[in-house]
Amino acid sequence: MDFLSLTVFCAVAREQSVTRAAALLGRAPSNITTRLRQMEAELGVPLFERQTKRMLLSAQGRIYLEYAQRMLTLAEDAKMAIQPAHTATTLRVGAMECTLASRLPVPLARFKAAWPAISVSLTAGPSAQLLRALAAQELDCALLAQQPGASFPNTLHAQEVPAFEEELQLLCSSGYWAHGAQKVLAVFAPGCSYRAVAEAWLHEHHAGGEGVTLRQVASYHEMFAYTAVGACACIMPASVITLMVPDVTLERTTLCTMPTWLVSRSGFLSTAFAAFSREILA
Structure with missing residues (x-):
């Protein structure tokens, strides 16, 4: 199983369409279909339920998607660890709307100037939504608030530090x-x-x-x-x-x-993220 096949699988799962996934990845639909069939033959289970206009994940496909996303994320983390300043990758940052407006513009500009090869993807949302995205490894880190007296879920296994009040x-x-x-x-x-x-x-x-x-x-x-x-x-x-x-x-x-917390997903370590954290906490 190669990383391209995993990327194809995740794209089809997200788009629920071979055609849209092919356009997104810049590949022919026939190539996408072939890779999916090869994956299913190798795994011995159907990953999708093929409907007239949609491709929906099967029960086995939903389980496999979580592992596929982890493997792709780990591959990106490994590249960042080996060549942090030169790897063209994306840092996926979530934040509350108020944080995006009042706290992030200056540190983001400083980070981009120091790390031009790193793209920053920004997602705005309420804290509960950001926590779910972290747990699903859809975000690398998030700036969010917890209700007074609340604690982060033990199942999240996240790393959190207070950023500001x-x-x-x-x-x-x-x-x-x-x-x-x-x-x-x-x-x-x-x-x-x-x-x-x-x-x-x-x-x-x-x-x-x-x-x-x-x-x-x-x-x-x-x-x-x-x-x-x-x-x-x-x-x-x-x-x-x-x-x-x-x-x-x-x-x-x-x-x-x-407090607003800087929370990063479980096991996420990279030199670029460490630099991003320093800008946020400065």
Whole structure:
């Protein structure tokens, strides 16, 4: 079994299509089909359930996919270990949206200047989603937050170090909580650690959230805009607030500080990642 065959298998599993995988890899569809049949003959099991328009993984294929991804990842790690400054590879970084906006631009620019051969792939998402991606080895590292008192899953076997502290602030228009009307608190989707802080604050200060509606939003800009017009309140990091329009007068109350962790997948070691970590933690 060679690495090209593993790459083909993973591409078809991801795209659920021989045609799309072939286009992605720059190969003829017939070549992709031949390699898949050779793999299945060698393994003695069907890796896919072939439908009219889709290629879905079989039960054995789902098991094999996890190992194939590990083998490809280990191959990249090995190349990085031998020739870290010259290997053209990708560092897959996940981060919360607030971290991408307020914390990463400068260290990423410094890292790219020092390591021009390394591409950086960025994925934004809530902390729970980033943890799942790390466990599936879809990311090499991630910057995320954990709810107060929570710990990282033992099954993750990850390496984590505190990167920086975020000051979480309650943001609202003047006198918002004094009015008798129904209140609204803007939050992100479940899985966001800061949403958990917002829900805990409501439970403690507003009778378990009675009289307060949660409005799910897609971005901090949307959250800030609703808050600025008095349509809701929100909780966001002070580092993000400073990026918003400075001449909007809003009440700001510090609720707590939370660490943002730099978490790397199990066994991930490379000189380039060590350099990336130094830039983040500087």
